[in-house]
Amino acid sequence: MLYKQKILLIHKNKILKKKIAEYLREIDFAVMIAENIEDAFSLAKSIEPDIILWGAALTADAKKILRKIKRSKFCRNAPVIAMIGDIELYDRIELEKNGISDVINADPVLTDLRLKIRLHLEYRKKQEKYEKEISRLQNISEIQYNISIVNDLNRLCELFDDFLYNDYPFDFILQLIYNPKSGDYDYNNFITKDPENNENASDIFEGPVWKEVYFSKKYEGPERISNKKVLDFLATIGLNSEVYYQMPLHANKKPVGVIIAGSTIKQALSNAEFNDLSVLVNSAGQRIFELRKIYGERNVAPQGEPTEKRDIFHRFNDDEIFEYLTKQVLEKLKTDVSIYFNYNKGFRFLYPQYCYQAGSEINLFDDDKPPVLMAKDYPTFEKFLESKKKNAVFNLTKNALPDLAAMTELAGGTYNSILIFTVEIANEVKGYLITANENSMKRFSSVIIKEAETIIRKATDVLMEGRLVKQANQTIKQLDRVFELGKDLTLESHISELLPKIATAIRRTLGWNIVMLDRKNVYENKFENVCYFGVKEKVFKSIQDKYPNTMYSKLKSRCFHQSNSYFLDHKFAQIEIKETDIAVFERKVGKQWNDRDWLFIPILSRGKELGVISVNDPVDRIRPNDDRVRSLEYFANQAAVALENASLFESLKTSETKYRDLAETMTMGLITCDIKGDIIYNNPSFASLMRYENSSSLVGRNIYELASDKASTELEKYVVYESNDDKDDESAYEFGLEVEMLANDNKFVPFKIFLTKSHEHGEKGGFLGVFSDLRPQKRIERLKADFNSMVVHDLRSPLNIIQGYIDIVRNKVVGDISDEQEELLSIAKENCYKVLKLIDNFLIASKLEVGQFQVTPEVNALNTLIESVFENHKILAEKKNIQLELKIDRQVPLISFDKMRVEQVLTNYISNALKFTTHGGKIEIGNRMVSVEKELTGEKQKEIRVWVKDSGVGIDLEEQDKVFNKYEQTEAGKDASLKGTGLGLAICKEIITLHRGKVWVESVPQEGSTFYFTLPVFTPN
Known part of the structure; x- marks a missing residue:
């Protein structure tokens, strides 16, 4: 698919805008329209247009956006054609200053517009081509210059490798410098974009083909590789490229070395590029010959850093190490200047600390201290800072960066080739080291950058070790004292004894002559002094008179935040602190202490202030750094524990007294x-x-x-x-x-x-x-039950008499009766029976309510009882054509249970099953012995599980929980033909519960129900 050139169009006239866009699209341009000038920049950034047509008004804001677009990386070379009326020459010059390349009428002749667009795009294409060629030639000049000035064979080869790898589209580069006397290589290096090929480096170097082809007496010139032996070897070791180049290094027609390069791009190099490289390679070969002639035939392999250098670092303190590091990088990289900047992450400022120039042992910043630099004022540096890179190289001749130029100008002079290193200790940025050359043609090779990084890493490792040792010793000493205090921090310890011990420990362990400890009264919201040391009573009283609620409360807002504490600088006690003052305070850390300075350490627990420790007059008379402040905070934490314990102990005592009094009364x-x-x-x-x-x-x-x-x-x-x-x-x-x-x-x-x-x-x-x-309540319930029993008796007596008279008449004792009369008497007797059963259930329910319902367990055979009840219901089942099935577990032993009551449960279960199972259904009665685990204790217990399973109407899930409740009935049970009292299953549940068993139901609507009960296999007490 052909690439369509992109046009960004903005126009104040909607009709013209649409007309121009349609025309340009017809002639195969991709047109993107910006609705307003605010959208123009973001759209330009996203599409990176080849040309911009600007038909909006050229207001001050529009010109500002145009300048911003033209200065951006993505539109630097994009022409801008302004669509405005005829303008004077002076105005045209002004427009060019704002990035406008040409002008045309607001309503242009479309063919004229097309011609202008084509001309500007062609001009842009040529301009980019020339810029690329100029950049290439400039790079060749730079490397030529570096070849001529370098005095080390390894440095020369490293620079050449970097140049080829970074400036040309090679996938791999192999460079070998041959020593005919030793028969070995003085320099060998292999660079590849494929990490897997790095594993073959040793095989590549040892290949005999190089010496056979390039270091024999036969002369090989620079060209594409056609030698089959070389191509076969490259294929064998997995270096598969589209095209391979050989660039032998010669001096006086004698082989010195060879460079082999490969690319997956078929036309990786033009003829001009390859010819220029060939000339450059010849220069490199001649320079190697000169170096050998001057310095002798020796292998100048890269040397590791001498072990003494690490030992030297161990002799210095932190500042001295940073200073020595600045000089070492200057010496190693042979640059013109090196500057070290301390960095404050919190406020993002840089403090220039050391500056050394080549050939000088004087720190230029000793006498003339430069100002603190805010990172936000140096955008290029800030971008590097945020990238978190270890290093970066900048060439100010190719790309003007005023902010970096200004940073190096602190050393005096103008520097054009800049290398920045990040200096970190334990992943915390401590500073940045900038080293630079005045001559922009001096290059930094990747190898020499790595060597400089090694020096920096060794220095920071020593700093880390020293910091850890110092911190460990200090922490051990402090922890010893903290542990001693910890032994005293018990709930029973009195706070008036513990807090003075902590204050004394601060004086003895951390070396503060003046220590004051105040405790906060949470009820009155004010501080009360617990103890003070190191000041006379008269002086302390004067402080209290001036600051009734402590200096800390009054002056906290005028303090500098240090760690989790507050430092009162006497110079800022009466004025408001500004952001710029923080940098001044940071620089004073480690400087002379003033008697009017104070350090306040809040005693905090879960974000709540419990008190404050105020200290003054350190033994060393030096302002503390964050580490020393943290040491004070250790003891403040102990004070917080003591105060929390005291508060907790008081609360516990109060709470215990209150709740014990409540429980006892x-x-x-x-x-x-x-x-x-x-x-x-x-x-x-x-x-x-x-x-x-x-x-x-x-x-x-x-x-x-x-x-x-x-x-x-x-x-x-x-x-x-x-x-x-x-x-x-x-x-x-x-x-x-x-x-x-x-x-x-x-x-x-x-x-x-x-x-x-x-x-x-x-x-x-x-x-x-x-x-x-519940005894008063139960007495009332018993009275109610007695009344119910009396009512039941009074109801049962006349019903029994009625039943007797009905039987006399039915048996024709008083004379013959018709069939119709006999049927009516049978109905009357059946209803009397139902009423009597209702009365019996009502009586049982009354006994249940007052706890008078009892069971009398005796050892019986449960299987025999089940078989008996099963036989009793066979006739009723046959009447409804219901299949009755019995499944008995013959392993069930004799157990203790109330035979009459369990028979009542079985009868109720089976009667319900018969009632709710339709004609032709099935009912299963069975039992088996199971082993269950008690939920509370986890003990194993055996029990007998009995069930009655039917294929009846079933019970809905939401109704299953209430079937065993008193007077509750399911929807199916409310059918007039099936209606009961709602007491049967409730009585069953009570009977089984008294046997220490349980009841439940499992049911699926329209499929049937299974009612269960269990009996434990032991004799209840």
């Missing part, structure tokens, strides 16, 4: 149990309700053993529920749980209990229970 019972249910604490009310003389009699007793059989099971479930963080039903125990507890007089006392989990040392440690006495 409340009328309801209160107990705390561990996870096993053993009582840890109980209040006097609980002991009294349980008929014990004192609370200690119940401590250690198990709450489950005190509960009745039924209550014990339900209580375990309640504890498991409360222990579980993810509760399915938050309202399950909203109204507590009714339980019966065995009192000291061997009588059960009814309670309503409310449980919550308790914690011990941050972990779940059991539960807490509140007991409400």
Whole structure:
């Protein structure tokens, strides 16, 4: 696909804009339209147009945007044609200053516009070609100059490798400098864009083909490689390129070395480029011959840094190392000047610290201190800073960068070739080192840049080691003292003893003569002095009179922030601090201390001020750096712990007293149990309700053993529920749980209990229970039950008489009756039976409410009972054509249960199944023994699971939870033909619960239901 040249169009007339855009698109230009001058720059940046047509008004803002576009990297060479009316020559010159290349009428003749566009694009193409050629020739001149001045064979070869690799489209470069006397190479280097090929470097150097082809007596000239032996070897080692070049280095027609280069671009070099390179290679070969002649035939391989240099670094302090580093880079790179800048990350400013020129041992900044530089004022440098690069090279002759020029001019003079290094310690930027040459033609090779980086790294490694050792020694000393203080920091320690110890430790350990410690009164929101050392009482009183709420509160806003503390510089105590003052303060760190200076260290805990430590008069009389301030903050943290402990201890004592008084005086019972249910604490009310003389009699007793059989099971479930963080039903125990507890007089006392989990040392440690006495309520319920029993008796007697008379008449004792009369009497008797059954259920429900319903367990055979009930219901099942199936587990042992009541449960389950199963359905009755795990203790327990499964109407999921509730019926059960009392399953649940078992249902609507109950395999107490 052919490339379409892009035009950015902006015009104030919408009709003309549309007309021009359509015409240009017809003649195969890609036209992008900017709606206004504000959009012009962003659109130009995104599309990088080949030409700009400007038809908007040339206001001051428009000219500003045009200048910005023309100065940008993406539109530097893009012509701008302004579409305005006829203008004078003077105005045309003014427009050119704003980046406008040509003008045409606002409503131009389209063919004239096309001609102008073509001319300017052609001119631009030629201009770019000339610029590229000039740049190429300039680079050749630079490398030619560097070849002529370099005095080291390795440096010469490195510069040449860099030049070829960076300025030409080569995929790899191999350079070999041959020594005919030794038969070895004085220099060998292999550079490639493919990292995998680097692994073959040694194989490449050792290839015999080089010596056979290029270092024999036969002369090889610069050309594309056609020698089959060389091409085969290159293919063997995986150097697959489209074209290969050979550039032998000769001196006096004798082979000195060879450069082999490959490119995937078929026409990588034009003839002119290759001829220029050939001339350059000959110059390099001649220079190598001259160097050998002057310095002798020797291998000048790159030397590692002498070990003494690292040892030298160890002798210096931090500032001396940075100064020595500046001189070493100057010497190593043989540049004209080196400048070291300290860097402050927080405020982004640079402080010029050291400056050395070639051949001088004088720091130019010793006498004449330059100003602090703000990074934002130096955009090129700021861009390098934000890039986080290790180094960067800038040529100011090719690309004018006024900000970098100004930075190097601090040394006096003009420098055009600049190299910047980042100086880091433990990934923290400490400064920047700039080294520069006046002559822009002097190049920095990648190898020499790496060597300079090695020097910088060794220096920073030593700085890091020294810093770690110094910090470790200081920290060990401080920690020893901190640990000593830590032993005293217990909840029982009195704060009035601990805080003076901390202040004394600061004086002795950190060397501060004056220490004052103030504690904050949170109720009055003011500071109160705890102790002071190093000042006379009279002086301290005068300070208190002047600053009633401490100097810290009054002067905090006039302090410099240092670490997490505040430094009061006496010169700024009465004035507002400006941003520029911060740089002044930073430079004073490590300078002379003034007696009117103060350092305030807040005592903080979770962002809350608890107090402040104020210090003055350091033993060394030096302003502290951040490390020394952090040492003070260690002790402030200890003071914070002491104050927090004191506050916590007071709160604990108050809280304990308050809640113990509440527990001891409340009328309801209160107990705390561990996870096993053993009582840890109980209040006097609980002991009294349980008929014990004192609370200690119940401590250690198990709450489950005190509960009745039924209550014990339900209580375990309640504890498991409360222990579980993810509760399915938050309202399950909203109204507590009714339980019966065995009192000291061997009588059960009814309670309503409310449980919550308790914690011990941050972990779940059991539960807490509140007991409400239900005896008054139960007395009322018993009266109600007695009344209900009386009503039931009074209802049952006449019904029994009615049933008797009906039987007499039906049996024709008093005379014959018709068939119709007999049928009516049968209906009357059946309804009497239903009413009697209703009355019985009502009586049982009344007993359930007051806890008078009991079971009498005896050892029985459950299988025999199930078989008996099964046989009793066969006839009813046959009437409805329902298949009745029995599945008995013959391994079920004899167990203890109330035969009559369990038979009642089975009968109810099967009756319901028959009621809700349609004709032709199926009912399954079965049992099996299973092993289950108790939720609370995890103990294994065996139980017998009994089920009645039908293929009836089923129960909806939302109704399944309420089928065992009193007077509740499912939607199917509300059918008039199937309607019951709603008490049957509730009674079943109570019977099974009294046996310490459980009931539940599983059902799918329209598929059937399965009702279960379980009986434990042990004899209930």
